[in-house]
Amino acid sequence: MWFPLFINFENKKVLVIGGGKIAAKKIGKILEYGANVTVVTENVVEEGLLQLENVKIENNRKIENDKSEIEKLVKGYFFVIVATDNEELNQNIAEICDSNGILVNNVSSKFKMNAMFGGIVKNDEFQIAVSTGGKNCRRSRAMKSEIQKILDKIEK
Ligand SMILES: C[C@@]1(CC(=O)O)c2cc3[nH]c(cc4nc(cc5[nH]c(cc(n2)[C@H]1CCC(=O)O)[C@@](C)(CC(=O)O)[C@@H]5CCC(=O)O)C(CC(=O)O)=C4CCC(=O)O)c(CCC(=O)O)c3CC(=O)O
């Protein structure tokens, strides 16, 4: 069951495995919250990542589907985002993180993770997160735009 929790990411060690389009989208979101991001990837597909000053990138590193290598890699991280295009590898990494008590988001699954992103709507005063619990994340768009209207008209 998915409990909505607000987490303080300020200076928290976050590992992103994979350097593609979806990794970049997720990194963009958490950087706004002060996370300390390291990317480990076989290739940086999304070149914009190289421009981000506060993101450490370990390029040309292919992660093998090997339990002890993965355990060594994720040790000490607060949150791991698995964002390769290899669904089986992503799932194995997610399971290893979960059994080691590490928060993990798996971009290639609807539920095989212990932490998922919500849609975010915010202004200076409020922050509202929307989730369908993995059932249909695209539906968040319609909900977000209705919430945006409420935020725009609510008395400040
Ligand atoms: C489970 C979850 C895990 C997680 O990612 O945390 C997940 C999983 C997957 N999403 C996929 C696809 C897309 N997701 C989006 C958009 C959003 N997805 C988000 C969250 C979540 N997505 C989590 C569930 C949250 C919930 O249930 O409410 C949002 C809220 C936040 C965010 O992305 O950070 C953001 C909403 C809008 C916003 O806020 O902007 C778009 C674009 C769009 O339509 O807007 C596309 C199409 C892209 C394309 O097609 O290129 C696929 C591949 C499916 C496939 O290949 O078919 C998977 C994996 C799967 O389904 O197996």
Ligand SMILES: NC(=O)C1=CN([C@@H]2O[C@H](COP(=O)(O)OP(=O)(O)OC[C@H]3O[C@@H](n4cnc5c(N)ncnc54)[C@H](O)[C@@H]3O)[C@@H](O)[C@H]2O)C=CC1
């Ligand atoms: N959650 C979401 O919002 C969405 C998720 N997806 C899913 O996200 C996944 C990734 O998609 P994209 O970013 O578009 O793919 P991509 O091909 O742009 O990026 C994949 C990245 O993973 C790296 N990689 C692959 N194998 C690796 C390994 N063994 N070790 C280290 N790095 C490795 C590649 O070098 C590349 O940087 C796909 O499985 C797709 O189904 C797709 C759309 C939206």
